Structures are given as structure tokens and as C-alpha cells.
Amino acid sequence: MQPDAARTPGFSPGFIFVYGLLRPGESGLAELGLADHLPAAGRAKIRGRLYDLGPYPGAKLDEPGTLAGDLLRLTRPADLDALDRFEDFDPRDLAASLYERRRVRTLASNLTVWAYHYRPAVDPEARIASGDWTRRG
Secondary structure, eight states, X not given: OOHHHHHSTTOOOEEEEEOSTTSTTSSHHHHHTOTTXXXXXXXXXXXXXXXXXXXXXXXXXXXXXXXXXXXXXXXXXXXXXXXHHHTTOOTTOGGGOSEEEEXXXXXXXXXXXXXXXXXXXXXXXXXXXXXXXXXXX
């Protein structure tokens, strides 16, 4: 068994919704060396609220509201594993994870995609009212 297969059992190609540092044009994909492996597949919106955590955002996917972001096409388990490590998510140890990767539906196309939910409590004052990290200013 390959190491990445142990981390992402049952992997199948699909999409991940990104809303912060992993969006095209932000620093995350380049930092991970994945900009060429995760092609952008368009903009999307999902349900949830976005919070400014200083150097990065956190989304609460179980709160009312709308998040703006981008879809990236996933074709390799190793890429999803790298994203999980970047977001401090370990599917084998959720209690020690900062984020949790969840399945959600996009609003316009009703496409099922992955997205990262921020687990710790947040300051309500840090909410990004627009739901868009690029318009947080």
C-alpha cells in the first residue's frame, strides 16, 4: 500500500473548494509546489461563515452564510494528502486537527466537493461579512 493511500482511503478524483491561502493567486499552492498539479476549475460558493484569523482565514461550514472561493480539480491522492497537511488535518486523529475536511455542496451547481472546516472557537468580531477572503479589507 502506498503511503498516501493509507491517508486517503477510497480516494476518487473530484474537486476541493478553497477559500483562503490555497486560492489561485494566494501563497499556499506555490508554497506546496502544487500550482501545476491542481488546476483551477472555476469560482464557486458554499454555505458557511468566514473568519479572519490573522495570517489566514477559517470557515465555519455549519454556520449560516455564504463563502466565496475557487474549485481545484483533484486527480492524485498525494495532492489531497499535501493539502490535508497544509491545513493541519489528520483524518486518523480529528481531535488533534486544526481543520476538518468535509463534503459540502456548491450553491449554484449543487456539486459535491471537499472543503475545510475550522474546528476551534472563533471570535464573532473576526467575521468577514463578504464571505470572501480576497475582499476582507
